[in-house]
Every structure is written in structure tokens, then in C-alpha cells.
Amino acid sequence: MARIKIINDPVYGFISIPYGIILDLIDHPYFQRLRRISQLGLSSYIYPGATHTRFHHALGAYHLMTKALSTLEAKGVLLSQEEKEAASIAILLHDLGHGPFSHVLESALIPVEHEELTLLLMEELNNEFAGKLSLAITIFKNEYHKKYLYQLVSSQLDMDRLDYLTRDSFYTGVSEGIIGYDRIIQMMNVYDNQLVIEEKALFSIEKFLTARKIMYWQVYMHKASLSSEIMLTALLKAIKSNFSEIPISSGINYFLRNQNNINNKKITYEILSHFVKLDDTDVWTLVKSVITSPNNFVSYLAKGLIDRQLLKVEIKNVQTDGDVIDKMRLQCVNLLGFTQDEAKLIIKGGTLEMSTYNQSFDEIFVNSREKALIPLSEVLDLHHFSQNRLRYFISKPKELS
Amino acid sequence: MARIKIINDPVYGFISIPYGIILDLIDHPYFQRLRRISQLGLSSYIYPGATHTRFHHALGAYHLMTKALSTLEAKGVLLSQEEKEAASIAILLHDLGHGPFSHVLESALIPVEHEELTLLLMEELNNEFAGKLSLAITIFKNEYHKKYLYQLVSSQLDMDRLDYLTRDSFYTGVSEGIIGYDRIIQMMNVYDNQLVIEEKALFSIEKFLTARKIMYWQVYMHKASLSSEIMLTALLKAIKSNFSEIPISSGINYFLRNQNNINNKKITYEILSHFVKLDDTDVWTLVKSVITSPNNFVSYLAKGLIDRQLLKVEIKNVQTDGDVIDKMRLQCVNLLGFTQDEAKLIIKGGTLEMSTYNQSFDEIFVNSREKALIPLSEVLDLHHFSQNRLRYFISKPKELS
Amino acid sequence: MARIKIINDPVYGFISIPYGIILDLIDHPYFQRLRRISQLGLSSYIYPGATHTRFHHALGAYHLMTKALSTLEAKGVLLSQEEKEAASIAILLHDLGHGPFSHVLESALIPVEHEELTLLLMEELNNEFAGKLSLAITIFKNEYHKKYLYQLVSSQLDMDRLDYLTRDSFYTGVSEGIIGYDRIIQMMNVYDNQLVIEEKALFSIEKFLTARKIMYWQVYMHKASLSSEIMLTALLKAIKSNFSEIPISSGINYFLRNQNNINNKKITYEILSHFVKLDDTDVWTLVKSVITSPNNFVSYLAKGLIDRQLLKVEIKNVQTDGDVIDKMRLQCVNLLGFTQDEAKLIIKGGTLEMSTYNQSFDEIFVNSREKALIPLSEVLDLHHFSQNRLRYFISKPKELS
């Protein structure tokens, strides 16, 4: 009799985990660490419900993968038990390489993308589990001949996106982000080794793209999220350039101290062994420990982050003039007593752009009764999804008029 | 034109916060700290969705209070603007005195109840806000003549319970805990200065009591929650008795170092000033910092907590025999190399009891068309809610057979 | 490639129907007729959302059956394709014998229980479908050796109850009636040919019984539901005893005209062929056609039903005295000009009793790690569910003081 562990999930009701390799991987410290990595970084400062974690997202994406595989099988796609398990492992572990606050500190601590770290950690686990992850890794690297298995893990309509849009809109309470994930999965099929979507689901796809665009602007690029990200990055830079500031000996010190070694982009085993101990709590502890720093700039940022006194961010359709920015920095130096370099770290202009759908690469394919493999851009007017919408932000201390 | 801040809440949709004292209190560091106190401590180890915070619960309870006050006003209860604001402040701040992991460490760090700390912090804020919290404090202490305002803050049917049952069942995904909070509030009224409930809502009350009982056993007293609480408490004790173990200088050190001063039950301003800096991240950092401790027992617990390798807990209808426990402790000493005293900290028996409804104190009153102020116990068969259900637990390392 | 028809369901998201016998049965006129039979009769007069139909309930119960069978299979219960199909057919068709307004007119038009009519119609269909329903009928009659298949169709925890409680609470908006149907199904198992429930689900069962009790009193026995039922039954009786009143020639006439033939309890093919044409619209058309009747009593009831001017119903803990009732009837005769016999039809006392759980017959069985097949009544305090709660109602025209 197959044993199953049932986990309550407010989003999907229940997630069933079979005993065996899947449950063993979930129980592994690498995966348990994701419990302490928030999914949306500092977005809970704007959406207080959004305290969910990478751990929960990974379980959710795994759950959707099992649904998708069942649907494909019910439609006659032949899949071996090994292939199903491998695709499930690939999605379960796809975020293993995320550092503290997910994307926020991705470049600040380690200069490689989280996908690369994920792959390194999957290989570590493959050694530990005697090669049982080999096929999962092959799929994850898109080197398996059944390309649709990779597409379920990573594409413009993968289980990752379906779960994070669903889960992020659920926990933020931004109901505009809700998508019909179940209908989209029910309408998936395979044709010529490609993941395709049945024509009936076109409206669900359109809704999905609209929801993605809305979540991007309303949640992921929210002014206050940008603000706290700029603050956190500036604080880390200020601490790094002034290392004696760090009174605590948390796991994060290794990364602040060894920037030069890390920066040569070769991830050694030593770096990795420190990475897997790092999580959000290290960052919070660091921030709290420098609140009373004699360095004015450091304490300003640390206190601001802890007490949610954020920089003011504006998002505009036009770029702020360089002169205006210079004037603000000068005002900041005079008013708050920061150095010119410090002012540059927090009075910053930048661009935001988002293409909800990429027409030039890896299109979603649609099957209709008359024709197979029609690129989505041929059947839906995607003009407003695929063009980049460019916007500009500018941040400054709220003390400035 | 009144300005209002709107906060998305996945549970109620939106929470409206008026600019002024309410928003100022929310923006205060004392309240912002609640963002870093999880509502359910380590329950997210069992229910991964349950990552919500005291901050969110306090906002939710505030929201329900505004609904309850509107309902009472619509039924003709006369309330001044000042009274409504004071009742709202009282519920908003009711959990200010919670320490890390909410209830888990309540006694381990500071030997007073969180309500007492709440009151001290409210008085601090009252000084800071020039006496604007005086009426709120009077209500909170049940010294105001309109007793029903206190009952909305603290009673067997208060806004606290209505929100936490709703919110905890929402975030855990335990749908059995859902209550009809809106119907219960709609059916509230005031009679003879008492909060009463209209007879029509009797079934909602019964459902509420059932839900509370279920949440108690299924969530609050879940075996794995008990287990992680025992582990965390044991770890703190082991560290305290061996203080040189603590390599980090986080806010928690003050409490570990100054137990004697704190234990005389007089909360000084100094203690309070350290308390308001303390949150969950301090505990996590402490645990992570002792993973590599040379002390076998300390590292066993720390590693177990971080990697979710928990003690085994059983809940039974009969108490485990003292001899059996002694044998287990001996086995533990031999097998894991802990001392006898250490074994006592993790191989523990205890009782769980729960009275969902207290008939002997502060009954809920019901108004029917024929009769006012009928105690709930006269109209509902509460036999199975009011009797204490006694159960016994026993914990032990999972390495023991 | 297996073809599947997907039906949107606001309650469960999607219901999947395989092409073949299941879809053919759904497409059959006998089943399509259930689209015109409301699930809750006149309850939409109190809960305007409750306009759902027997058709939808039958699909929902079918959906839960497929979930339950999958769960049992995943736990190692061996089931043939034929057995799964038969159990699915049995639950799909279990309400085929319901007449207009479901229970309301059950006895008024045809003096047999709807289960008997269901069986007759299933046998008709079995002829039509060349014996393909034989096993389904065997299960429906509890004559199959795998008793648990019958228990999934009809028991104290069958798919019928799980769906109707879920669906009725969803459509009425009575959130107190929500049950954890998915958790209950996940916790089902088979032991010794009996359907059993795992001990972990005990709280879900307790919640389910509470919900059932609440729905009984708050929805199924709501005063206004009782009232409209009494009015409809009285109207039919008045029309029957005065047949020349019926100006329309709808399908219902056959039943009003042929009471004597029908009353001998032998359901002929002729009766059945009229029955399968009968639905709610026939009753509404009848009521509307007699609004302008010269018969005062008939028009009073018809107009009342159409315009929702209902009899006043009171539910009490004590029986109304016979003298009081007599006086009311006299007052009614004088005030409204009805005959004494007519007054008796609408000024009526009666009893309501409900046992949420039956301990003496067909108990729910629980499996724990230590012991199998424990009757539910041994592990849960069912005292308040199993005792009959007796209440009394009395109806009268609202014109009476």
C-alpha cells in the first residue's frame, strides 16, 4: 500500500507527497532552508499577508506538476514512472539556489544567477542520493528529448509561473492576479514533443497574461518594494565598504568578507557550504545589529528598514533629469549629513520595463481542430503584452521636500 | 475630506485605516515590531501556509472591531467618536506584549504574562501620544462603565478570537476552523451594558465553539508544534545554564544573561527597552549560531530545529507511567550521550486540557424575543464544550525505538 | 486517446466526464429532466442564491465518487474498471426518482418514496442500455459483496450527503454548513469490506455532523420553507378536491386526476411515463393558472405563493394547545371566509425532529493505528448529535393577530 503524506495548503486544499525520494528531498536541509526564504522579499511591507515562503511555492509548483502530468497521461501521452518522478523533482528543486529575500540580494551577495546555484545544489544532492536525480537534472538543463517536460519546468507557461502568480495573488490579496491555473492545465497537451495548449483555453491564456502584467506593476514593482530593496542594497554596500561595522558573527559575514574570492564567479564548495546556511534571518539580524551604528548613514538605513520608514519612490513615464538628481543629492548631503557617495546609493534613478510575453523566443503553441502548433501570437492580439512598457523610477529620502 | 489608507487582506479583502492616531500607532516601532512575530510560532512546520504575523492579526482584529461598532450603532447603540476610537485602539494594541514566537517563549524569557507587557507598552505610548490613549487603556483594563466595549476586546466572543480563528484557519488551510464571523458580528447587540447575541445566531455560536475546539486539537496542540516548543525551550535552558555557549550578540542575550534581575517580576524600563527590540529573528539567529556547538545536546536541538528533525510526540488518553519515562531517559543517555538532566528536558510527559467554553465565568449572553440576557448555557447544550477534555503527551528523541 | 468533457462547477472547479456510458446517461432525457427540479424546493424564497438543481447535485456527487474511488485505489484497494463505473453510475442516478420541488411534493403526487422511483427508472435505463447498468443496480440495492461501494452511495457518510451539504451551504451562503469534504474523502479506507475513516479525520467528522445539524435547522427546516411547503400542499389538495378548477392541461393534471389509480401503490408503466415529464415548471404553471380562481382559498394560496406572501410559522419548544389551534381556525373562518376544512389545511401544528447521527443503525467505523472498526460512537461524544431534538411548529395566515 503506497503511503502518502498530506499537507494542508490554503491555495490548493491539499498537496499529496508520496513517501520515497520526493519526501526525502523535502526533508533534506537544503530544501528545509527554503522555509526561511520569503517568496516576495519585502513585499509584506505593502501586502502584510504576503509572508509566504519559497518552501511553500516549491511544494505548490510540485503539486501543479503532478496535475499536469496526470492530464497529459489521461490524454494518451505515454510517460514512464521514472520520467514523471524526474519532472516532479526538477520543479520541486527549481528554486533551491535562491538566497535571502529571493531576488532582492541575488547580485549583492553572490554574483551568479540563482539558476546556476540551483543546478550546483541539485548535483550535490544527486551525489548524496546515489544518482537518483540524474534524469531530473537532464530535464532541468533541457537536454532530455521529451522537450515538453522541460517546458513544464521552465517556459512562458510553466508550473513555476502558474504557482507563483496564483500563490502571490492569494497571499497579497490582489485578486486581480488570480489566474485559471486549473483550466490552463486541463487544456494542456503534447504535440510533436512540444507542450501545446488547446484553442479553448485562449481566453484563460489572455487572462493569465493580463494577471501577470498586473502583478508585475502592482506587486513585484510596487514603489515601496523598490524602496526597501534600494535601502537594503545600499545598507549592504555601506557595511561592506566599512567592514568593522559588523558586530555580529552571522552566516552573512562570510559573504561580506570574501567578496573578492567570490567575485571571480567560480562557485567553490566552500562558498556553497556557506550559501546553504544563509537565509532571511541572517539579513534581519545584520540589519538589527547596526541600528545603533555610529555611522549615520548605516543607522539611518537600518532603522528605516526595521521601523518601515522607507525612501520615497516615484514611478513616472519620463526619466528624471540628471540636474534634478544632482540637486537632490546635494540637498541630502546638506540636510542629512550623508556623504556624496552615500547620497548616490539612495537617490537613484532607474528604469522598469516589462514584457509580459516574449514573441521572439520560445512561443506558447496552440492546437486547434484545424491546425497544430500555431504560435500564440498568431491567434491572440498580443501587441500590448509583448511590447516593452518602459517606466522610470526615482528614489529619495522622505525628509527631502 | 477624510483620508483613508487601504490595506489588502486576503482574509477580509480590504482593511481601511483612517489617517490620524490609528495610522500613527500602526507606524510606531512598537507596532511594526509585530511584523517579525509569527502568529503561530512553529506551526508553519506542520502547516506551511501559516506564516502570518501578529501584525496582520492585530490589523484584522481592528477591522472586525470597526464592523462590530458599526453594527451596534446601526441598532441604535449610542457611541461617541472618542469611545469608538478608544475601543479600536484597545484591540489594535492588545498583542503588543507578545515576545518571539508568540506563546512559545512567553515564560522562558520574561516571567510575566504578555497582557501585562501590553499594558506597560500602552502606557509608554500614552505618554508619547500626550494622553490620547487614556480611554483605550481604561477600556483595556475593564474600568470603563460601558462594559460591552471591554467585552469586544476581551471575552469569550471578542474580536481577538473571531480574528485569530478566522485567520489561523485561513492560513493553515484547516477549513474545519472557519467560522461565520460576519454573521456573529451582525447578530451582536447591547443590553444593560452587556454585549449580547441575538437568538438567531445560536447555530453560528455553536459552529464557532466547534471550530475553536477543532483548531485547538488540530493546530494549536498539534504534536509537531508541541515537539518544536519543547525543543526550543530545552535549547534555551541548555544555553542559559551554559552561557559561554552563545557566540552572537543579539538582543536575546540580554534576557539570557539577566535572568536573575528579570525574575523578580518587576519590569523595569531597561527590561522593556530591550523587550521592544526582540523578535523571531533573534531566536532563529541564536539557534543557527549554536548548530556547531561542541555541546552535543545543544547542537542536537539546534540542528533538529533548523532542519525540522523533531522530537517524537505522542498524545494519549492515559498518562505514561513514571517507570516507562525513566527507562526512556536512561536509554537516551546511553544512546545519544546526553546527561540525565538533558534527557529530562526532552523526554517529558505533560497534560493537555481544553475547555472550549467556560460556563462558570463571564458567560456569553443571548437575547431572544421573549427574554433578555439568557446565559448561553441555558439555551445550548454545552456539555461537550465546557467539560475539560484531558489528554496526555509524552515526547522523546525519534532515535529511541 | 480518452476523450473527456469538462464541466465548470463553482463548487469544485471542474467536473470531468468521460465519453461513453456516463456521458450517455447524462444526456438521457431522464437525467436532463433533473435540470428542472430545484434541489431545495422553495428555499430560494429565504436564500435567493439557492436556485441550484438536482442535476447539478447529481454531477457533484458523481465527482466526489470518482475522488473517493481514486483515494481507495491509491491506498491499495483493488477495484476493477467495471466496479468503478458501476459505483459511479449508482451515485449519478441516485436522485432520478425525485419529483417537482424535490421533497416537497413527494407524497402529495405519488405515494411512493423517491428511491423506489429511482430504481424503476434505473431498470428502464438498463433495458435501454442493454444491461450495462446491472452492476450499478446491484450496488444501489446493496446486494453486491463489496459493501463499501454501497456505503459510498448510501450511508451516514455517503457522497450524496457530502455533496449536498457542501453544495447547499455554498448556494445558500450559509457558511456554517461548510464541511471538509476533501479531507473526509482523503481519510477514507476499506477494512473488512467496510468503508472506514482514519482516526485523523475525527474532527472533520465532528464538524460534518455539526454542519449537518446546523443546515437542518437553519435551511432545511427554516420557517419560511415550512410555510411555503404547507401552502403548496394545501393548494394541491384544494385543487384536487375541486378538480374543475384546473384550467391548464400540463403534465401535472394526470396526477391530480388519477389519484385513485395511483394510490394503490403499484407504479405502472403509464404512471412512470407521465412522471418523467413532470418538473418544477408544471407546478409553477399550475399555481399561476389558479391565481384568478373564483375559489377564495385557492386564489389566496396561489397568490401568496407567487408573490411570496407566506403563512406565518413559529417553531417552539412546546406543542401548541389544541384549543388555541381551534380558536385560530375559527378566527380564520370568520376573517378570511375560508371553510373549516380549508382552515385546517393551513393552520397546522406539527413536530420537527432531527437525529444528526444514528447510533443504532449502520454506524460510521473508524480505524486507528491500534484498533480497526471502532464504531464512531465509541471515540466521539455523540450525545448531542444522536439524541432526537424535538421541536414543534404551528402555521397560520399572517392576517391573524
Next chain:
Amino acid sequence: MARIKIINDPVYGFISIPYGIILDLIDHPYFQRLRRISQLGLSSYIYPGATHTRFHHALGAYHLMTKALSTLEAKGVLLSQEEKEAASIAILLHDLGHGPFSHVLESALIPVEHEELTLLLMEELNNEFAGKLSLAITIFKNEYHKKYLYQLVSSQLDMDRLDYLTRDSFYTGVSEGIIGYDRIIQMMNVYDNQLVIEEKALFSIEKFLTARKIMYWQVYMHKASLSSEIMLTALLKAIKSNFSEIPISSGINYFLRNQNNINNKKITYEILSHFVKLDDTDVWTLVKSVITSPNNFVSYLAKGLIDRQLLKVEIKNVQTDGDVIDKMRLQCVNLLGFTQDEAKLIIKGGTLEMSTYNQSFDEIFVNSREKALIPLSEVLDLHHFSQNRLRYFISKPKELS
């Protein structure tokens, strides 16, 4: 003490109705009749959950109106009690003029638009209620100086649309149609007597327009809905041209018999008095009564409608060629024995077009911090919402190859 009637609504939780004119209007037979008018006509043939009624929709729109008025008041818009009541009455009664199956038979029975009938019925009620509806009627006719009150009743963002999109997506289970009605309402304001929306709500508006487009194609213009509408209209025409066919004497006969009188577009009191008795049940009874008609065409359609054996409808991007249609009709005549004229009634081509947003008339206005009253088309790319998407349908009996 103000008395309030609370109605459960699965969509919004509760709807509160004050005693007085609002409740009296709801209790009036004109309004009660809407209980028997389905909101979506025959769409429940595709979405079995969609059995909701105009009655419920009208209550829902009323509920949203009270929310919108509260929001405006909280933002400082001055409204008298009389104005609030009048706006509430206007939205409550806005659908009074709907005939059976809502839009389906709008032109087939009475050649005036339902808005005109609504106005006539509101005037009837105004007489009956001694002029208490005068202001409501003024608002409904857009003759009141506070234009925004009319816009809440009828505009591109009125309470009607907000409720029907929310309610229809809820009951069909088409989650793609869910809109953020609460956020949209929270973001409403008044500027220069115009209803405006705050800039923050732009994404909610975009989602609302997407949802509307999706609901149009996926629900309102679903192939099977079109099919059943064509069948019902064809059946009525066939019966009208052959009046002796109608064996029943339901309220619908008046309209079939008196087409000439009615067609002169003057709605007399006599016509109105028959109209207010007409509802869905009359149509069903008519259809059922002609199932056994000797007229082949009539019985084909009636049986098809009752048993859900629908015409086949295809929706295409190009128009079907006239020759092809002629051939199909000929085939139909030969195969099914219908006349050429009858074939024309069911083998029909037609166009479907939908503009989700009308840029040329009555734009939605947006207020930003910098600028007031910006037309929506200036801040959102509405290209894909405002252009008409033209599609073509063709229906035919499924017996044709």
C-alpha cells in the same frame, strides 16, 4: 432603532435591507416576479451552476450601490438621505422590464427594449407608492443634476456591470471573469459632478475590461447559448404562425395572439398587466406542451430544447458563403422533412461583435494627483478593448453532416 433585514448571499456574504420603502419594493409582486426570470437564460445548459436569477442580481447591484455611496460619503461627497435612497431604488429596479429568459426573448414577444418597460413599471410603482420614486426616476432618466448618481446606475462602470460580471462568473464557475469589484468601488470618487476613478485603480479597470471580454465570448456568446436561443426563437415563430398549435392557456398566449396590437410599439396598460405576469415558467410550459405536436418542426425544436439536443453552432472568423448555406438548407429539407421557411429559421448565419469599451461615448474618467478628469483612453492602451472584434456564426441541425 433601525430595523434591518439580512439576506445571505454566497457572492457578498450578506446583503442588508432596511425596513421601509426599499423592503416594500422588494416585497412587491413586480419585483418578486424577477425570482422567476433567470439571469442568463439558457446558459445553465452549458454552465449548470448558472441558475441564478434577475432577482438576485438586482439585490446584488443594490448592495454594491450602498457600498459605493458609503465610499463617496467617506471621501467627503455630500449626499442627502433622499438622494441615497433614490439612487438605491433606481439600481434596485433597473431590470424590472426584463421578460422571460432575460435577453433571449426580448424582441420576440414585445418589440420594445427592456429599459422602456422598466421605466413604465417604475412609474406604475411611483403611483402606487405616492410619489416616493420620483427622484429615483429622475436619476434613472439621467435628468438629475448630480450626474454621477446616474453613472452609478448606468455607465461603463456602473453597479449593474460590476454585479453581473461578479455574479455570472461566480455562478458559471468561469473564474476568468472575476473582477475586483471592491477595489474598483473603493477607488471611486466624484469630481465636477462626474464619477471618476483614482489612478491607483487602473489595473483593476484593465482587469475588469479583460474579464468582460472573456465573459462575452466564453459565456454570453457561447455556442450552445446561441444555439438554444436560435431554437427558442424559431419555435416561437413557428407557433405564432400556426397558432392553433398552442394547447395551453398560459400567460404567454396573450403575446402570441396579439402580435399586431403589440407591434405598434405603444405599450398599453393592458399589455403591461399581462407582461408583469410573464416569466420563464410560461416559456417552459409552452415548450413542453408542444413536444407532441403533429407539426414535425415544432416537435423537433421543443424536444430538442427539453432534452438538450441542440443545433450545432460554429463560430468562425469568416462569413459562411451564401451558397453553402443554401445547400445546407436543401439538405435539411430533404433529410428532416422541414419546409424551406422552417430550414431558414434554424440554419442561420449571423455576426457577433463586441466592443468591451466604448471610446467614443461616455468615457470612464480617471483622476490622478496631477490632473483631473483624464479619459481612460489616454492613460490605458485600450486598442484591443475598443475595436470591434467581428466574428461569424452559423447554426444547423446536428443531423446534417
